[in-house]
Amino acid sequence: MSDDRERDAALARAVRLRVQGRAGAAREQLLELAERYPEDAAVAYQTAWAHDVLGLEAEAVPFYERALAHAGLSREDRHGAFLGLGSTYRVLARYEEAARTLRSGLEEFPDDPALNAFLAMALYNRGEGREAVGLLLKTLTVSSDDPGVRRYRRAIEHYADDLDAVEPGGG
Template identity: 65%
Template sequence: MGAEERDALLSGAVSLREAGRRDEARDRLVALAARLPDDAEVAYQTAWAHDVLGLEAEAVPYYERALAAGAAPGGLSAEDRRGALLGLGSTYRTLGRYAEAVTTLRRGTDEFPEDGALRAFLAMALYNTGEHHDAVRLLIRLLVETSDDRYVRQYREALSFYAEDLNRLG
């Protein structure tokens, strides 16, 4: 298959998903992924197509395939890699695969530390693994860094201080 044909098929399937024709998009992407098993972008879009249909277990191998390419030529763009890490991590969490969710989302926050959504999903996965202190600390840090609430801004220093040791008295 040539690059033009691949791009047209991929673009058409993504357009179907965006237009709400999710089942049709999924069918086309599954067929395309079967023809191009080493194409990271096709794998990512196929994972996404499964996820939006609530087919999380079926999305996992496509996310894993997309991320396996790394940043190598033919791999995902940085934005798609960020999305794939978030998608796979949140999907693992939805499936109750909490340790894998934490590992994946930590990798995402290491690669994309500015991404608040990755940190929020990581906090939820940490909660699910019983790491409550780390989960709350991460959420407080995120709140302090991103909130426009004037009262949060007013107490930013105190919140940051106590986030490090939630059991601290006085």
């Protein structure tokens, strides 16, 4: 039991360091924790995040993968891990893996605007601009509180499915 309390306290200290802008120090502590607790999803997730903050995306990937492979993440952190891994794959030009990861995230978090936005970027990077724009338009219609978007929601959704559609008379 004291080992759990010790782990929790060490993890809290490391997260506090990252939040305070001391990601390098957080990373060092988190790497030690990750070595000590290799199957701990929360430790892996926080370790990935610290690497990402430092621009060490390639080093973040195995920790994100480990976080998603093991149980124990809160719903919020699991969402963050999908988003972090998908975004990191995209930054590393691993577009297929980015799209696959973000789609997996959307299976658990359907219609999530952030996951959809990053998926649209990955689709664009894969040369699938039409699908990317359609996805962004659909995401806009469900996530925007803008009165104009709300007013034209059905039209936007219609054109999102068929970007080349035109109305007779140019409308």
